[in-house]
Amino acid sequence: MTHSQLPNTLFPTGADRDLAETLSASARARTLLAAQSYDVVNAVARGDQVALEIKWSGTLAVGFGELPAGHVLRAHIAAFLDFRDGRIVAQRTYDCYEPLT
Template sequence: MTTSRTVEEKNQEIATSYLRALEGGAVGAELEAFFHEDAVIHVLPNRIAPQGQLRDRATAVADAAKGKKLLRAQRYAVRSSIAKGDTVALEVEWTGTLAVGFGSLQEGHELRAHIAIFLELRDGRIVSQRNYDCYEPW
């Protein structure tokens, strides 16, 4: 007997696959495939982006390529995930290892952040992403 997955289960799977792709250094078409053509990514103000950031799909994909040059590695540890309909909320602990110096930090330094990510999906793709990134002191 085959059981079909719910919309929520499918969306959580997409969200997890998206984070694994980011972890693996996905750029270009591989990353773009996660986003709906109308995607809007909103990063709320934080230590790295004090004014916050608002990006469309193309800008988000371009920024990922830039980020790949800054980070040797990054990990997303999902602490909790809740889905309702087309919305997925994730509580994530992020660690990024610098590939180059950043401000007063040396290459190899590990940055850590506690992140809440809210994804809205349409047609199996991310149409909206809101990030609340809380970086640990450095």
């Protein structure tokens, strides 16, 4: 499984991760966020591919830069998933964060 996160406000150069790195990043996020939610706005499937339009929000558990704990981050995400044998084998995300103020 690979996860490619295209460049965005939080990851200016983007990130390419294998499964172990993706799980590790997810574990780190759980220490930074008190809560997060995903609202799937739209989904389109064709063959072994799914495209998702997602509204995401995450509440900071700790301060992040100049943002205090409790601040809510918001992003609009386009995610593209590739499946093989019923499992996700690749994911690409385009995360558009709302202003970090």
